[in-house]
Structures are given as C-alpha cells and as structure tokens.
Amino acid sequence: MDPAAAKLIGAGLATISLAGVGVGIGQIFGSFVQGALRNPAAAPKVFGNVLLGFALTEAVALYALVIAFLILFVF
C-alpha cells in the first residue's frame, strides 16, 4: 500500500476512539440529570465533579487527536 494512503487511513482509524468518549460524556451528563431530578438539592454540590469528569473524558478524545497528529505529521 502507498505509505501516504496508509497514514491517512491510520489517522482516520485513530478517531474511532471518539465513539467511547461520546458514550462517556453522554453517560456523565445523563447520570447527572437523572440524579439532579431525583434530588435537586444535591445537584449544585456534584456539578464540580461533573465538570471534572467531563474534562477527564474529553482529554481521552484529545489523546486520540494527538495520536492522529503523530501518525500524520511525525512518521
């Protein structure tokens, strides 16, 4: 296979991990809304943790981005 084509395919494959991140972020906010509707009084207290979880999950997507960039521009 042409190495340039293989590079593009590899970078595209690296973005598959976004599926997991999408599930994760949906899970975080979905659970938060569920919990917040059950006990609205406790909702403000956990919102900091929600944002932390969101940022940590989003970072996983960005690791994939870094790997895609590495494949495209370093090798």
Next chain:
Amino acid sequence: MESHGPFEQFVIHRLVPIQIGNVDASFTNASLWMAIAILLATILMTLAVNKSALVPGRWQSVAEVSYEFVANMLRDNVGDQGKQYFPFIFALFMFILFCNLLGLIPYSFTPTSQIVVTFAMAAVVFIGVTIIGFARHGLHFLMFFVPQGVPAFLLPLLIPIEILSYLFRPISLSVRLFANMLAGHTMFQVFAGFVVSLGLLAGWLPLSFIGALYCLELLIAFLQAYVFTILTCLYLNDAIHMH
C-alpha cells in the same frame, strides 16, 4: 496575503536571540506571553487588594473569589495540612488560567499549547509531590504502591501497575492541558478557513459556529486550569495522607 495553515499559530519565533553555550535560551513569543500572563495576574491581584476594604469593590471581589475558590479546593481535597502549599497551588492556577485566557485573544500566542511548557509544570508537580511524600513518610512512602486489602498472590501483578500509573501521571497531566489547547485553537483556524473558502454567500454559517465555539473554549480554558490544579491537589493528598 500569505496563507496560514491551522498549525502556524503554534510556531515559536525568537524575539531576542540569546545563546548560552550550547543552550538556546532565546526570548521567544512563548516567553513573552508567559511574562504577560504573570505580569497581568500579579498586577490584578496586587491592585485588587491594595486598598482593601471591609466591603469589597469589584476588583477586590475578583481577587477574593479566586482566592476562596482555590483555598476551598485545597481544603476539600487535601485538608488542613495542605495549607502550607497554598501559594504554589494558587500561582499554578492563576498562571494556567491567564495563559489559557490570553491565548483566546485573536493573534495572541498560547504558551499552554506547547508541550514543553505544560510538561515542565507537570514535572515540577510530580517531582515535588514525590519529594513531599518521601520527606513526610520516609521509605514508608513506598507502601503507597502496595494496594491494601488485596490477596498476596495478586501483588506481583498489581505493584508494577501501580508504579507505572504513578509514573504516567506527569504525562497525562501535561498532555491533557496541551492537547485541549492545541485542539481548540486548531479548530478555530480550521473553521476560519471555512469562512474564507465559503465566501460571502455561506461564510456566515461557520462564522456563527466560531462564536459558539469561542464560548465553549472560554469554558475549557477555565476548566483545564481547574482540572490541572485539582489533580495537583489530589496528588498532594496522596503524598500527604497516602491511602
């Protein structure tokens, strides 16, 4: 007009070339914007509490809110023993926050989008926390890598995993901040390219998207400073209280 690729904004230029032996210690645009961030943060905090009043004015409120935010974070995560590390944590938070926010000004430079900068900060945190752990607990700190309540035959498997995950902390800490900034700014540039290529007819669509993206990036700029600081607090807590 010269063409701008999405990565051109991250290129480092030498402003004042300085060469010490084999080390290139030039004053670059990254150094310039880090200096601006430190200066602005210092000026803001100093002027805000210069004429401190019992009933705070606008600027004093900004200073007090940011102080309380970091102080609460430290107290909730580390406890009273973390109080002596407050100056470092607060400086870290303000520096990252100002770097991130200043980077959002068009045509400015984001120092936190350089892996060198973020990794240097993460390495300082990692080495410092490890030294604190050994200084407080001596060699007993090595027990940190031995998970409790685990059957003995699993330990040869779990101890290397614990050590590896500990060693990966500075990498994940630095790459998280760096990749967030890199991705956000690259996305701006890509959408700005769409605006130009779609022209007057449809160009307003990506333009409005940039507006929405900008709000998200403001949130991310704050959030990443928060995440970096809170993880530093958690690592500090690990070193001080172990399990």
